[in-house]
Amino acid sequence: MIKTLPQFYYHQLKNDPKKDAFTQKENGVWISLSTSDFIEKANQFSTGLINLGIKKGDKVAVISSNRTEWHLTDLAVQQLGIINAPLYPNITEADYEYILNDCEAKIVFVSDKEILAKILNIKDRLPSLKHIYTYNKVEGYPHYSELLVSEIKEEEIESAQKRINEKDLATLIYTSGTTGNPKGVMLSHQNLVSNVLASEERLPVGENQRALSFLPLCHVFERMIDYLYIYKGVSIYYAESIDVIGENLLEVKPHIFGTVPRLLEKVYDKIIAKGADLTGIKRMLFFWALDLGLKYDPLVSGGAFYNYKLKIANKIIFSKWREALGGNVVALASGGAALQPRLARVFTAAGIPVLEGYGLTETSPVISVNSLLPKGTMIGSVGKPLKNLEVKIAEDGEILVKGPSIMLGYYNQPELTKEVLCADGYFSTGDIGVMVDDKYLKITDRKKEIFKTSGGKYIAPQVMENKFKESLFIEQVMVVGEGEKMPAALVQPDFNFLEGWCRRKKIPYTTNKEMVQNEKVKARYEKEMKILNVDFSNFEQIKRFELVDYVWCIDGGELTPTLKLKRKNILAKNKDLYAKIYC
Numbered sequence: 001m002i003k004t005l006p007q008f009y010y011h012q013l014k015n016d017p018k019k020d021a022f023t024q025k026e027n028g029v030w031i032s033l034s035t036s037d038f039i040e041k042a043n044q045f046s047t048g049l050i051n052l053g054i055k056k057g058d059k060v061a062v063i064s065s066n067r068t069e070w071h072l073t074d075l076a077v078q079q080l081g082i083i084n085a086p087l088y089p090n091i092t093e094a095d096y097e098y099i100l101n102d103c104e105a106k107i108v109f110v111s112d113k114e115i116l117a118k119i120l121n122i123k124d125r126l127p128s129l130k131h132i133y134t135y136n137k138v139e140g141y142p143h144y145s146e147l148l149v150s151e152i153k154e155e156e157i158e159s160a161q162k163r164i165n166e167k168d169l170a171t172l173i174y175t176s177g178t179t180g181n182p183k184g185v186m187l188s189h190q191n192l193v194s195n196v197l198a199s200e201e202r203l204p205v206g207e208n209q210r211a212l213s214f215l216p217l218c219h220v221f222e223r224m225i226d227y228l229y230i231y232k233g234v235s236i237y238y239a240e241s242i243d244v245i246g247e248n249l250l251e252v253k254p255h256i257f258g259t260v261p262r263l264l265e266k267v268y269d270k271i272i273a274k275g276a277d278l279t280g281i282k283r284m285l286f287f288w289a290l291d292l293g294l295k296y297d298p299l300v301s302g303g304a305f306y307n308y309k310l311k312i313a314n315k316i317i318f319s320k321w322r323e324a325l326g327g328n329v330v331a332l333a334s335g336g337a338a339l340q341p342r343l344a345r346v347f348t349a350a351g352i353p354v355l356e357g358y359g360l361t362e363t364s365p366v367i368s369v370n371s372l373l374p375k376g377t378m379i380g381s382v383g384k385p386l387k388n389l390e391v392k393i394a395e396d397g398e399i400l401v402k403g404p405s406i407m408l409g410y411y412n413q414p415e416l417t418k419e420v421l422c423a424d425g426y427f428s429t430g431d432i433g434v435m436v437d438d439k440y441l442k443i444t445d446r447k448k449e450i451f452k453t454s455g456g457k458y459i460a461p462q463v464m465e466n467k468f469k470e471s472l473f474i475e476q477v478m479v480v481g482e483g484e485k486m487p488a489a490l491v492q493p494d495f496n497f498l499e500g501w502c503r504r505k506k507i508p509y510t511t512n513k514e515m516v517q518n519e520k521v522k523a524r525y526e527k528e529m530k531i532l533n534v535d536f537s538n539f540e541q542i543k544r545f546e547l548v549d550y551v552w553c554i555d556g557g558e559l560t561p562t563l564k565l566k567r568k569n570i571l572a573k574n575k576d577l578y579a580k581i582y583c
Helices: 006-015 035-052 068-078 093-103 113-125 154-163 189-202 220-232 242-252 261-277 280-294 304-324 341-349 414-420 461-468 495-504 512-517 519-533 567-573 575-581
Strands: 022-026 029-033 059-063 083-087 107-110 131-134 169-175 183-188 210-213 235-238 256-259 331-334 354-359 366-369 390-393 398-402 427-436 440-446 474-480 488-493 545-547
Touching: 006 035, 006 068, 006 189, 006 220, 022 068, 029 035, 035 068, 035 154, 059 068, 059 093, 068 083, 083 093, 093 113, 093 169, 093 183, 107 113, 113 131, 169 189, 183 189, 189 220, 189 366, 210 220, 210 242, 220 235, 220 256, 242 304, 256 261, 261 280, 261 331, 261 341, 261 495, 280 304, 280 341, 304 341, 341 354, 366 440, 390 427, 414 427, 440 461, 461 474, 461 519, 474 567, 488 495, 488 519, 488 575, 495 512, 495 519, 512 519, 519 545, 545 575, 567 575
Parallel strands: 022 235, 059 083, 059 107, 083 169, 107 131, 210 235, 210 256, 256 331, 331 354, 488 545
Antiparallel strands: 022 029, 169 183, 354 366, 390 398, 398 427, 427 440, 474 488
16 A cells, blocks of 8 residues: 555556656657666665755755656655655746745755756855755756766665655645745645545546646646556656647647646637638538537436537547547546636537546645546536545535645644644635535635625626636636725736737737727627626626736736736736726
C-alpha cells in the first residue's frame, strides 16, 4: 500500500517500467528518460543533496515551467524527507522574496536565466538561502547536474525513506491569492497520496497511455494528476509552451491531459470561427453537428434517432476535432475554474469527454469530479464527491469537507488556519454550493464574492460571468455593484475576434481604445448583453457596462497565475469606468 509520495515512482519501476516515463523537447527533439534511468538519476541527485548538508525538514524551492527535472527534483528531495516548495515562474520579485523568506528555503532550483536574475536581485534579502542551481545551463552559475553524484549513498537514502511518516509535511504550496500575501498550504504525504488513490477510479488512465502536461506543476491540480499518471504507468510528455500546444498535441497524440476552462473556451472559439468561414453544405453540416452536440446530456437519452444523427455528426464533423487533439484522447480533466456547461456538452458529444472537477489547494485538491462511470457525469455539476471524503452544505450554503486529503494548515499562520479548519475536522471551502439528487455537487459562487445591491438583492457574480463568457465577443468580464442600485460589468473584449468583426463591418480603428469607443462596437455589445441577460432575473441583469481597452493578464496584475480575477486590482485600475457606470 502506497503511503508516501516517493513510493509512486518506485511503484512504477516495480510494476510497469516505461521507456518514456518522462519526455520533453530539447533542441527540437523529444528526449525520453526511462523509469529506471529516472530513479537512478534521482538517487544521484539525493546523494548530492546529502553531501550539501540538506536534511529532513529543510525547504527546497523549485521555480520552473514543467519539465523532467521538476519531477527529478521532487523525488530527490521527497525521499530524504526534505520539503518541496514549488513556486510559479511568473510571479513578482516581491512575491519571491516573501515566500522564500516565509518558508526559509535553503536551496532554490530555477529553470532559466530570467528567473535566476529575479532571485539574484533579491538574494541579499534572503538570509536562509544558501544555494542556487539552474536547470538550463547559465554561464557562471552552478547547473543542477553538478549535484548528480555517481557514487550513490544507497543506505542513507533507504534509511531516510524509512523514516518518512505518511503524516509528515511533504510540500508547501503557496496559493496565489486574489488579495494579500500568498498563504503556504501545508500538505502531508497522506494528503496527496489519499487524493491520488481516491481519484483513480474517476479518471480513465492506464498502461500504454500518454499524457500531455502543460498546466503548472507548481499548482496542486497538475501535480496530483502527474502522481496519478506515474502510479498508473502513463507516460508523461511535457508541452513546450502554451503557444505551441496545438503542435505538441499532434506530435504526442495524448490519451489524457489536464486543462482549464479558459483553454477549452479558446479552442471552442477557434472551432466556431473556422465553422463560420465555411460556405454552402459544409457550413450547414458544421452547425447541424454543433447544434446536436449542444443538446447532449449523458444522463438523458436523446433517443434512437438523435443517437443515429450524433453518430453521423461524429463521423463527418467531430472526427476532425478529435484529430486536432491528436486522435487518441480518452478524456480531459478540467479544473481551476467553472466550466461552461455548453463546452462539456459539445466536447463530450464529440467523443472528447471533459470531466469537470472541483477542489482547492487546501484539499489536495480533488473534492469531487465527474467520471466515465455509469451515471458518473452530470453536466453543470462538478460530479460526485470522492468516496473517502465527507461533504456537507452549511446553513448559509457553504461547502464543508472532511477527510484524509484536508491540509495540515497554513504555514506560520495558526489564526488563519483556525478560521477555515473547524474543531470537528471540517474544512470551510469558502464556496457556495448545493447537492443535486443527493449525488452531484454543484458550485454556485464564492462566498466572499457574493455581494448585495442597495436594494437588498444578492448577486452571485461567478455564475453570471461564466454565462457572459459564452459570447465570442467577450474574453473576460467582472460583475460589479456592491452597495449600488444595480449590478453592472466591466468587460474585456476578445480583441482578436472583435478585430475580425470590425474588418468585416468595415469599421476603421488603429488601437484597442478606438475600437471599444466606436459607437457601432458599443451597440453590438449592447445587443450581446441583452441576449445573455435573458437567463437572469430582472434584478440580476446587466443593464450598464463599460468596455476596457486592454487585455487582463497575470503580469498586469488583473489575473492570478490560475487565471482567477483579482477583483480589487481590476477595480482600482478601472475606477474611472466604474464611476462612469454609476455617475
